[in-house]
Amino acid sequence: MIIATLITLAAAGPTWSRAPNPLIADTAPxxxxxxxxxxxxxxxxxxxxxxxxxxxxxxxxxxxxxxxxxxxxxxxxxxxxxxxxxxxxxxxxxxxxxxxxxxxxxxxxxxxxxxxxxxxxxxxxxxxxxxxxxxxxxxxxxxxxxxxxxxxxxxxxxxxxxxxxxxxxxxxxxxxxxxxxxxxxxxxxxxxxxxxxxxxDDDDRLDWQDKGWMLAWPAALLSLLWFRKGWVIRWALLALFVLPPSGARAEGWRDWFLTPDQQGQIAMNQKRFGDAAELFDDPYHKGYAYLKDGQYEQASEIFAGLNTAEAAFAEGMARIRNREYRPAIAAFETALERRPDWPEAQHNLEVSKAILDYVETTREQSDTGEEAGIGADDTVFDNDEARGSETTVQAPQDGPQTLNAEQWISTIDTDMQDFLRNRFLLENQERAE
Missing domain, CATH: 3.40.50.410 (von Willebrand factor, type A domain)
Structure with missing residues (x-):
């Protein structure tokens, strides 16, 4: 009766905390x-x-x-x-x-x-x-x-x-x-x-986390008292050889008790995002695990195959972190098509466009290749040997090649203290106005 009571309570799904949601950060901002x-x-x-x-x-x-x-x-x-x-x-x-x-x-x-x-x-x-x-x-x-x-x-x-x-x-x-x-x-x-x-616990967007599994442990321990010499073993052997095997994946003892998605969630909670991506069967959770693990290309491919607004939004996040700005813009636009007036998607779309515009503007301003060592011939005056005569030197062609957009951004050299000082002064002026 005690075992039956524990199992009944476990099946009822007792809970006192919220379950994590992939759409909401799992750590406090x-x-x-x-x-x-x-x-x-x-x-x-x-x-x-x-x-x-x-x-x-x-x-x-x-x-x-x-x-x-x-x-x-x-x-x-x-x-x-x-x-x-x-x-x-x-x-x-x-x-x-x-x-x-x-x-x-x-x-x-x-x-x-x-x-x-x-x-x-x-x-x-x-x-x-x-x-x-x-x-x-x-x-x-x-x-x-x-x-x-x-x-x-x-x-x-x-x-x-x-x-x-x-x-x-x-x-x-x-x-x-x-x-x-x-x-x-x-x-x-x-x-x-x-x-x-x-x-x-006050966030109504999150589902309550089922804690019924905790009652399964005392029920399992008490069930040991049910064993009697001989007859339980006979029935167990009969079930082992007669009953057909289940379709569940058998890759260790964990698969006897936990589904792949449950194992994946445990790995996510332990911040083993790479392992979680391999364990999850659910495509959205698998893509989210790849995203958290920094495998943005794999995450993008998975999210691109889903037809929800959340998947398009997540694809945009993976694309922009992988510096694929145009595909990121397309993904956020898709998210807005599937869910109009989504403020987060609209904000990320504007950010993606601003980044792309900055990258392309920076690249256009540097198309001469002067900073990369590829430019017009350098004109020099050798006053020691030629007494001021004009000579030309051809820039070497096997030197550095044109940098891509991200490399151009990384070459911008600004003193951080000057940058912060000027920015803070500007903010104070705007407040005064």
Whole structure:
């Protein structure tokens, strides 16, 4: 009776948490607000508080591989350094360029930074969090921080685990003190993920996750008491030799208990995306696993064979990450045909067109090949031997060849601090207007 009760309850599908959805990021989006002021250049944390903060942020980005992270710098005014992105290679060079010298106004505008962070998270479908990395907080900023609509976390950049007294007045915030090892980052990551899991319970777009399988284990253990010498073995042998084999795939003991899609989901939860792609039978989930694993070409091929708006959208994401901008534009247009007025697809379509226009403009401006070493003959004057006579030198033909569009972009050399300083000044001017 106990076994029957457990099995009945398991079949009823008890649940208390939401199931992950491939269309919604499986890790909390995070906006990091870094305080960039002169106080952050104090050297009590060698080489400085700001440098150690950059190291910690870089470690957190690495720990959150595959998750979307945005970066804000603030002093007297807040500025968006990078939008939500999964590409750590975009964040790291921008992070390195942040110094007090690039900030147009000194001060502590933590409340304005929170407003900017919440506007960034408002563009995401998933519930997110805001992390402040700072060494002090103006008491006047506390009331606005206490009214945050998102989960707030603080990483304090002070030696010996010192606390910032004002943070104790920020309601609902979690504070983690700086440590010389990675304990602070691990603790932050756990807290952010826990807050994200709790927030998902309020997301009606997600199905509830069936937890009935947990009751199968005590039922299986109790079923051992049902065995009696002889007769159970006879029936088991009869079933083994008489019953026809099932059509289920038999590639190990896991296939006796789990379907390929269930095994694929387990691999996805463990972030073994390549293994998940091989395990999934469902084509959409297989394509999504390839996308997360960085195998964009395989993901594009799978999504292209599906006839849903979501598949076209995912194909566009895979194409654009594979730098196939024209096919990405076509995929997002297909997604809009299948689901008109889809804001995310419209936004990505505009981004794809902007990237393509930038790539083609850059290539057209560099068609002379001068930067690649292929151009007109160089005219030189040899004043030592020919006394100023004009001679010409033919450029070698076996040298570097014309670069493709992506290589042209990578050759653009701009000082990051000058870039950020000019951008922040422009943003302040636009706000003033």
């Amino acid at each position: 995070l906006v990091i607000a870094l305080k960039v002021t002169e106080s952050m250049e104090t050297t009590d944390l060698a080489p400085s508080r700001l440098d150690r903060a950059k190291f910690k942020i870089a470690d957190l980005i690495t720990e959150r591989a595959g998750a979307r992270t945005a970066l804000i710098a603030y002093a007297g005014t807040p500025h968006r350094v990078a939008p939500l992105t999964e590409d750590a290679n975009i964040l790291r060079p921008l992070l390195e360029g942040l110094t007090p010298a690039v900030m147009p106004k000194q001060g502590d505008a933590a409340a304005d930074a929170l407003t900017l962070a919440q506007s960034i998270l408002g563009e995401s479908e998933s519930p997110g969090a805001v992390l402040f990395v700072l060494d002090d907080l103006d008491p006047s900023q506390v009331p606005a921080l206490s009214n945050s609509t998102h989960d707030l976390f603080f990483l304090t950049m002070l030696p010996d685990g010192d606390r910032i007294a004002q943070l104790g007045n920020v309601q609902g915030a979690s504070t983690v003190a700086f440590t010389d090892d990675d304990r602070d980052i691990s603790r932050l990551q756990r807290q952010i993920q826990s807050a994200y899991t709790a927030a998902l």
